Amino acid sequence: MTDGGARTAIAAVTSEFAEFSFADTGPEADYGDGPLTWSGYTEQRARARTRSGESESVVCGQGQIGNQPVVLVAFDFRYIGGSLGQRAGTRICRAFEIARRLRWPVVSLISTGGSRMQEGMRSLLQLQRIARQLQLTRWEGLAHIAVLREPTTGGVWASLGAGADIVLAVRDATVAFGGHRVQPPGGADGPEFRSEGKFAAGAVDAVVDQATLPHTLRHVVELLAPTGAAPVQPATVPRALGRQDWPADGWSAVQRARAVERPRADAYLDDYFDHVFEISGDRAGGADPGMRCGFGRRDGATVAYVAQTGTANTPAGFRTAARLIRLADQLRLPVLTLVDTPGAANDAAAEHAGVGSALAELFGAVAAVDVPITTLVIGEGGSGGALALASADRLWITPDAYFSVIAPELGAAILKRGPAEVEHTANQLRLRPQDLLELGIVHGIAGEEPID
Structure with missing residues (x-):
């Protein structure tokens, strides 16, 4: 079962949040039936707005996790399955650009079915754009932490999710490149397609319960907070805990x-x-x-x-x-x-x-x-x-x-x-x-x- 949406996910992990304004992306009315002129797409988005209260499948903004300010990217599955289209891709890319300017870590709260079919290849190309943003942010020495919610599938998992520096997965969430509807009958029910299976296969750093996610995420964000420009000092050599005498031979x-x-x-x-x-x-x-x-x-x-x-x-x-x-x-x-x-x-x-x-x-x-x-x-x-x-x-x-x-x-x-x-x-x-x-x-x- 999916969670309560992007803002519920944000509220669970932050003490404060301010959404970014993306006015220059153009009003929703100008988007029409999209790049493919997909019949009924305008009405689909209108229903999605009513259902979710959001103008797109992602909500981006700045927040506070513990003592560290962060940039947040949160998906809302209620908006066309949290799918990725051009507008959502642009929001994500701009969120990473803002993070680099502010020198803040990025936290992605993902719940998505993947790329949006109604926008065709224009949707799929967002994966390349996002991958570029991840690399630029990595070169700037900033951390990107992804949280995989229910479900996380398709190209977003294979880019924004799996491409993060640290990957946390909510317990029992669906995590897979192919979702239920594109898997062979019965195939997507195995452990390989869930959080625990991805952890066992080395694709996820930790599986966390929904209740403990805020504490875990705060712990990670504070540990990986950006460092200053001063030279990095070597770690102190630990003290020896065992015998202190030297071996005879x-x-x-x-x-x-x-x-x-x-x-x-x-x-x-x-x-x-x-x-x-x-x-x-x-x-x-x-x-x-x-x-x-x-x-x-x-x-x-x-x-x-x-x-x-x-x-x-x-x-x-x-x-x-x-x-x-x-x-x-x-x-x-x-x-x-x-x-x-x-x-x-x-x-x-x-x-x-x-x-x-x-x-x-x-x-x-x-x-x-x-x-x-x-x-x-x-x-x-x-x-x-x-x-x-x-x-x-x-x-x-x-x-x-x-x-x-x-x-x-x-x-x-x-x-x-x-x-x-x-x-x-x-x-x-x-x-x-x-x-x-x-x-x-x-x-x-x-x-x-x-x-x-």
């Missing part, structure tokens, strides 16, 4: 890093941040719970983070990490990475999903950004799956971690050594924190206090 370092009682990413994130918002998914069909990505508040400032949780990460995890790092660069936010993985997944599924190209994408993202990246190895630092997250100039390690070109067992196997020689191989690899410091691989060993 290489194999001891490996065992300590693998110990069940060693503090993991969740402990470090809880200790470091006041609160966080996590993103999810690679936008290409996958999500990896072993790669935690998001934004957190520390000492009143936002820091982006990527934290491995001790598992062998999948291609989806590496692509999500790359997405997070590129977004942090766009928003001029420092990045903290926590390394803890035995290595990248190397099974058949990982190879099929392109683990090599996913790692290359992440290496490239880390190398390309202008914002500083701070890395702390908190557990296992296994090969390229760990190095892909490592900063080139701010790399630290805890006393109960190691970093190695390969796991000792795998290294011994490659060298045709038996199990009895694994410990010796670990020592030869010089993977202890103090070895890495002496070799110039890491810049320091973290202690009990954070490092500026």
